[in-house]
Amino acid sequence: MMRIGPALLLLPVLLATAGPAARADDDHERARAALREGRILPLERIVESARQRFGGKVLDVDLEGEEEDGGFHYELKLITADGRIMKLDYDAATGELLRIRDRHRKRDGGRHAGQEGGQEDGER
Incomplete structure (x- = not known):
């Protein structure tokens, strides 16, 4: 049985x-x-852009979003030569850097050293 x-x-x-x-x-x-x-750029172009601008090594990549929700974006996590962990959000259609999140920042006059464009943490 x-x-x-x-x-x-x-x-x-x-x-x-x-x-x-x-x-x-x-x-x-x-x-x-x-x-x-x-409708989106190849990941290789986005990774190359990030490496040229920030150096370091890409640790992780995600493609997020939906076209209905305003489009896709690539989220890259990388470690720089000086050990900073950064998260970079790129518009997947245009390659524009939308946001930078940098975990190991030094404060400098209210601005974050290492903040090189895009929106600061907390903005969106």
Whole structure:
């Protein structure tokens, strides 16, 4: 006789883990379609721009947003040569640097040294 009880206990776990994976695949497909259709710039261009401007090494990249919500943006996390962790938000369609968040700042006259453009923390 087959026991169904243990299989039913695993069903919620399987369903819970399948949802995020399916959403991630959908997000990747939307990003590929947006790139193919010329609605966003290639990630390589954004990463190269960040490296030229700030140096350092890119640690993580996310493509966020929806066209319905005002467009896509790339969020890059990088570590500079002097050890600062920075988060940079770029408009994915234009490559414009929208926001800089710098974790290891030194205060200098009320401005953040290391703040090189874009909006300061807390602005949006």
